[in-house]
Amino acid sequence: MSLESHPDRRRASVNVQKVLWCLAELDLPYQRIDAGMQFGKNDQPDYLAMNPNGRVPTMVDGDYVLWESNSVMRYLCMAYGQSSPLYPQSPKARAAVDRWLDWTLSTLQPVDRPVFWGLVRTPPEERDMVQIQKDADAEGVVWRVVEAQLAARRFVEGDQFTIADIALGAFARRWFGVEGVAKPKLPNLERWFGEIAQRPAFVRIVAPPMS
Ligand SMILES: N[C@@H](CCC(=O)N[C@@H](CS)C(=O)NCC(=O)O)C(=O)O
Incomplete structure (x- = not known):
């Protein structure tokens, strides 16, 4: 199997990270082929x-x-991870995981993007910190949904680590990693992130410095 990803942003692209993290959790071999930027491949x-x-x-x-x-x-989970708890089999458990993947795209990513770009991909002298704080406040409101979900659960959908934790975890790395804005205290989210951040795949693929 091969995965086309971005050469410079290989580790920085949240969408590439999710897939690389999933491949690692399933212990699947793959070849990563660079695309984009100086390789000019993706156009x-x-x-x-x-x-x-x-x-x-x-x-x-x-x-x-x-x-x-x-x-x-x-x-990847359906084709190669049938025995893995990463993507549960039962319709209700599977749909519960799916909704977090949908929620990540529909609700979390839109509020994360301006904060991440403002603080990581904008030079300090060009940052509008008043606006970025407003954006961070909006993202904090969205993270409260996950905070409440984690109040009585070890992982996002219960006792097992699933691809819902991967999708949310890749964004949580950004949220906890950005500096220069005030963020609400979210103890359940912090506890969960502290645990998933110790997984070897996270350490290797998601933890490296953001860019
Ligand atoms: N919804 C898509 C989004 C893919 C996407 O926007 N990828 C970005 C990187 S995160 C990209 O390819 N940007 C153009 C580039 O980097 O050349 C997914 O989840 O795969």
Whole structure:
């Protein structure tokens, strides 16, 4: 299987991180092929034929091509992780995990993006800190949903680590990693993040400095 990802932002792209983390949790071998930036691959016809969005990641498994990081995680679990608790089998447990993947895209990513870009991908002299604090306040409100979910659970959907923890964990790394804004105290989220941040795959793939 191969995974097309961004050369410079390989570890920094949250969507690439999710898939690499999932591959590592499933202990699956893969080849990562650089795409984008100086490689100029993701705007080329052969790349666009695989992924018309021109974005990363794109997964190639034999003659099967798939884009959208959450869908790639689901596929990997269904194809190669049937015995893994990462993506539970029962309809209710599976749907409960799925909703966090959807929620990450629909609700969390939009409020995370301005904070991450403002504090990590904008030079300090160009930052509008008043606006970024407002953006961080909005993101804090959204994280409270996860804070409440974790009040009585070890992981996002219960006792088992699932791809819901991967999707949320990759964003939590950013939330806890950005500096220069006031953030609400979220003790359940901190406790959960402290635990998942010790997983070897997180340490290797998600923990390295943000850029
Ligand atoms: N919803 C898509 C988003 C993919 C996406 O936006 N990828 C970004 C990196 S995080 C990208 O390819 N940006 C263009 C580039 O880096 O060249 C997914 O989850 O896979």
